[in-house]
Amino acid sequence: MDRRELADFLRSRRERIAPADVGLPAGTRRRTPGLRREEVAQLAYISIEYYTRLEQARAPHPSHEVLAGLSRALRLSDAERDHLHHLAGAPPLPAAGPPRAVRxxxxxxxxxxxxxxxxxxxxxxxxxxxxxxxxxxxxxxxxxxxxxxxxxxxxxxxxxxxxxxxxxxxxxxxxxxxxxxxxxxxxxxxxxxxxxxxxxxxxxxxxxxxxxxxxxxxxxxxxxxxxxxxxxxxxxxxxxxxxxxxxxxxxxxxxxxxxxxxxxxxxxxxxxxxxxxxxxxxx
Missing domain, CATH: 3.30.450.180 (Beta-Lactamase)
Known part of the structure; x- marks a missing residue:
């Protein structure tokens, strides 16, 4: 697990997403671009404390379930999802069956x-x-x-x-x-x-x-x-x-x-x- 690279990657993906992209109000007191940490945690169904530790390079290995939630919350592409898994030291699981979603x-x-x-x-x-x-x-x-x-x-x-x-x-x-x-x-x-x-x-x-x-x-x-x-x-x-x-x-x-x-x-x-x-x- 490359904690520092994982933290930097998560932060970069979080900052590129506008609140409106995920159905959240933009508000008027945002000091940084993109989503807040608590918003990503909410969308990924994980605790704010754990997500914060991930971005601080202090968290233990995330599970496949956590990585799936982060991929969904951060709207990662297939390549980005695989990269996230490799940074976390948890190579993506093979698909159970032939993919059906067409780009x-x-x-x-x-x-x-x-x-x-x-x-x-x-x-x-x-x-x-x-x-x-x-x-x-x-x-x-x-x-x-x-x-x-x-x-x-x-x-x-x-x-x-x-x-x-x-x-x-x-x-x-x-x-x-x-x-x-x-x-x-x-x-x-x-x-x-x-x-x-x-x-x-x-x-x-x-x-x-x-x-x-x-x-x-x-x-x-x-x-x-x-x-x-x-x-x-x-x-x-x-x-x-x-x-x-x-x-x-x-x-x-x-x-x-x-x-x-x-x-x-x-x-x-x-x-x-x-x-x-x-x-x-x-x-």
């Missing part, structure tokens, strides 16, 4: 891609976020229960609309194989997560194909860079598929784009207008 900057980026479909998936293939064009290309994920918003569950267990796996993508079988390999690696990273264990058990019980692939114990996979969706309204849509790792969240941002000037680009433009509305295509 706001990623959500903003997705909305700035009007001609591209984009999704964010967790390490267990849960669909955490999507833009409007992704919903139009695949389905309205907001209408599904959370447990059904999962690509690996869908490719193995369905529903298979019109007999087509995973929205009729051309690489469904390859995706199934790669997803199994990545899910095995995820299960090893999060051995105590009940949702990952439940997903694997459900797939083993419900899919002979998954069981066969799972028992191969392969853990490396190369994702497909190009695929074709069979869309019920606009027909085949061929897209480039670029998966960008969000390493600090163990997530993937997947962006689907069509070649400029291609029929698939025109199809995506049409889908951006149609959205997820139902249309009678029999007339």
């Amino acid at each position: 706001q900057s990623i959500l903003d980026l997705m909305e700035r891609l009007p001609q591209a479909a984009a999704t964010v998936t967790s390490a267990s293939f849960e669909i955490l976020a999507w833009n409007d064009l992704a919903a139009a290309l695949m389905e309205d994920f907001s209408a599904l229960p959370r447990r059904e918003r999962n690509f690996v569950r869908r490719v193995f267990l369905g529903p298979h609309t019109n007999g087509q796996r995973l929205y009729g993508v051309s690489d469904a079988d390859e995706f199934a194989r790669n997803a199994t390999q990545r899910l095995r690696a995820t299960a090893a990273r999060y051995p105590d997560d009940p949702e990952v264990a439940e997903l694997v058990a459900e797939l083993l019980d419900g899919s002979e194909e998954f069981t066969r692939l799972w028992q191969s114990h392969d853990v490396s996979a190369e994702p497909s860079q190009r695929k074709t969706f069979q869309h019920p309204l606009v027909g085949p849509v061929t897209v480039n598929c670029d998966a960008l790792a969000i390493t600090d969240r163990d997530q993937q941002l997947v962006i689907y784009t069509a070649a400029p000037g291609s029929p698939s680009e025109q199809a995506l433009r049409l889908l951006s207008v149609i959205g997820t509305q139902s249309m009678d295509v029999t007339r």
Whole structure:
């Protein structure tokens, strides 16, 4: 535990936060910028005396619970939270399961891609976020229960609309194989997560194909860079598929784009207008 560095770090983080940032009145008798020590203690649910000793480099090792409270009170970023833990001599505990919170900057980026479909998936293939064009290309994920918003569950267990796996993508079988390999690696990273264990058990019980692939114990996979969706309204849509790792969240941002000037680009433009509305295509 580096008491002096910890004290200086806490003080610097406290002084950068305006009272209004955490819903406190500014008042008229503040002699220093930022929050008062007692305000941080209150927000972190610890005693004023103990927090004061932390900033005076006189306190004993803080617990993980105290560090979590300080991280929340001081609105620390992920990197700052980890730094706080290391200064306190208590390395951050590994996440129990795949992180589900998507950074706001990623959500903003997705909305700035009007001609591209984009999704964010967790390490267990849960669909955490999507833009409007992704919903139009695949389905309205907001209408599904959370447990059904999962690509690996869908490719193995369905529903298979019109007999087509995973929205009729051309690489469904390859995706199934790669997803199994990545899910095995995820299960090893999060051995105590009940949702990952439940997903694997459900797939083993419900899919002979998954069981066969799972028992191969392969853990490396190369994702497909190009695929074709069979869309019920606009027909085949061929897209480039670029998966960008969000390493600090163990997530993937997947962006689907069509070649400029291609029929698939025109199809995506049409889908951006149609959205997820139902249309009678029999007339």
